[in-house]
Amino acid sequence: MTWEPIDFATEHPYQVLIGRGVSKLLPEFLDGVERVAVIHPPGLAFLLPAITAGLEQQVTAIRVPESEASKSGEVLQGCWEALARAGFTRSDAILGLGGGATTDLAGFVAATWLRGVRYIALPTSLLAMVDASVGGKTGINLSAGKNLVGSFYEPFTVIGDLDFFETLPDSELRSGMAEVLKCGFIADPAILEEFEADPGEALAPASDRQAKLIRRAVAVKACAVSADLRERTSEGGDIGREALNYGHTLAHAIEHEEHFLLRHGHAVSIGMVFAAEVARLLGMIDDELAARHRGVLEQAGLPTRYPDGAWLKLREVMSLDKKTRGSQLRLVLLEALGAPRIVTAPPEGLLAEAFLAINEI
Ligand SMILES: NC(=O)c1ccc[n+]([C@@H]2O[C@H](COP(=O)([O-])OP(=O)(O)OC[C@H]3O[C@@H](n4cnc5c(N)ncnc54)[C@H](O)[C@@H]3O)[C@@H](O)[C@H]2O)c1
Ligand SMILES: [Zn+2]
Known part of the structure; x- marks a missing residue:
């Protein structure tokens, strides 16, 4: 090694x-x-x-x-x-x-x-x-x-x-794996391929495959941070460190509602499935890429659903999220695998529809 x-x-x-x-x-x-x-x-x-x-x-x-x-x-x-x-x-x-x-x-x-x-x-x-x-x-x-x-x-x-x-407890390992896979979706699809090739080995502590995944994920973070240490406010496809917040807007709201008893990466997993569904409904990504989110995250033993009735409360908490930067909701969404962008004020009805959809697919 x-x-x-x-x-x-x-x-x-x-x-x-x-x-x-x-x-x-x-x-x-x-x-x-x-x-x-x-x-x-x-x-x-x-x-x-x-x-x-x-x-x-x-x-x-x-x-x-x-x-x-x-x-x-x-x-x-x-x-x-x-x-x-x-x-x-x-x-x-x-x-x-x-x-x-x-x-x-x-x-x-x-x-x-x-x-x-x-x-x-x-x-x-x-x-x-x-x-x-x-x-x-x-x-x-x-x-x-x-x-x-x-x-x-x-x-x-x-x-x-x-x-x-x-x-390291298994749930902690899976929590971290959500952030690794996030790096796959936003910047380095080879991470997803490496994981999908053998999820069992990827999750085995300190395995060679896990080490490769960690190195690739850290390289993604290095690239985002080197270009934008202090997290400027991104616009559209001109996105710096904010790309790392993929899945985090809903995740922060879920963590808040769960009084931080749900591990961060588990909440991010649900948040990424939601973000993929919003992007799919907006016509930014196809069904296959949206389905790949749930597929790979479930292979990692991460949650991908959340009770339907929670939407209004979660939406209220999302308005307080730090990425709001102003009164409008800003989401990191994909327009293709490895191509994140900021989308401002997506239609409210579509957000609610996407949230319901994550439990239906
Ligand atoms: N600074 C940043 O950019 C940034 C980014 C993401 C998260 N965070 C912060 O990271 C924190 C979450 O980190 P975390 O998920 O590692 O949780 P944590 O630090 O709370 O650790 C979880 C538990 O696992 C234990 N643990 C850690 N390593 C272990 C090991 N090898 N063997 C046995 N037990 C071990 C810890 O002692 C702790 O009890 C949050 O406070 C979050 O805000 C910061
Ligand atoms: Zn995170």
């Missing part, structure tokens, strides 16, 4: 390394660093000895709550206090070891400590590896909403060790 890095050519260029055992390269990225803080949830403390064994630096482990509970102002302050106690200076480094919640928090800690210190992401979930830890968005939640406070802060490097996946 290759550890050939994937380049993110953004404001502060960095590389993403992906492969089994790649975390043993960590010391190479700590040149000149005296102290290292590893921010991690309790459930992943067992990975610490292997990661820190070869380090010459003084190591401070900062344990934070699991998942979304860690993305709070209180936990953020606790991390700052821990860094202060350990005497962290500008030439020290912060490592984020965990799923996307942990890497979002750790990146924000690094962005804010002394106005920014070296940050290295060690994603342990598929979603963090292909999405949260790559792309430079960091942040925490407020009771008023998710990710309301944060910054664009690019990592020094991202080290995606596939060996970490051995303990």
Whole structure:
């Protein structure tokens, strides 16, 4: 397996390394660093000895709550206090070891400590590896909403060790696979072909096929982010980072309605089937491409339907979505495989029809 890095050519260029055992390269990225803080949830403390064994630096482990509970102002302050106690200076480094919640928090800690210190992401979930830890968005939640406070802060490097996946729960793996397949629909159809050729192997943790899929998905994100780090407002087919929001408008509304108990990728799966149906009804894509959405997502064991009666409530929540950028609804839709565009204010009747259709097909 290759550890050939994937380049993110953004404001502060960095590389993403992906492969089994790649975390043993960590010391190479700590040149000149005296102290290292590893921010991690309790459930992943067992990975610490292997990661820190070869380090010459003084190591401070900062344990934070699991998942979304860690993305709070209180936990953020606790991390700052821990860094202060350990005497962290500008030439020290912060490592984020965990799923996307942990890497979002750790990146924000690094962005804010002394106005920014070296940050290295060690994603342990598929979603963090292909999405949260790559792309430079960091942040925490407020009771008023998710990710309301944060910054664009690019990592020094991202080290995606596939060996970490051995303990990753199946539903988390499938959640991340939804984002991988999204990259297939919006930019790189070879991802879909690779997955469809053997879904079982694609879902087997750290398999060669999965590694190939991850590399391709990260390359799609690298391309979108390199061209548009700060997510400008796209127009029509002139689409930058917003393409990554494919399926996310309905998904965010579903997550909200499910009180975030449904995994993100599962909601994105339903959202992509909906987006495909809207595009089909608008005459932008054919029946075959719409059907391929459901087919491949079901092969990945992801949900593709949602109760009919929920539409009006979901539509109301969609109006609050950040991509609305103004009063009109803006959706990322495909006009062909690999060709996303922004569609503004699609007809309301057609949206309702598309939502009903996702349960009928
Ligand atoms: N910054 C971005 O651009 C961006 C993009 C997408 C998502 N996100 C954020 O990512 C978060 C979701 O990330 P997630 O889906 O990874 O969830 P998560 O971080 O909540 O992790 C889910 C659970 O799996 C556990 N886990 C992670 N890796 C494991 C492993 N290898 N073995 C055993 N358990 C493991 C975690 O500790 C946690 O309990 C959300 O907060 C979301 O807002 C950010
Ligand atoms: Zn997402």
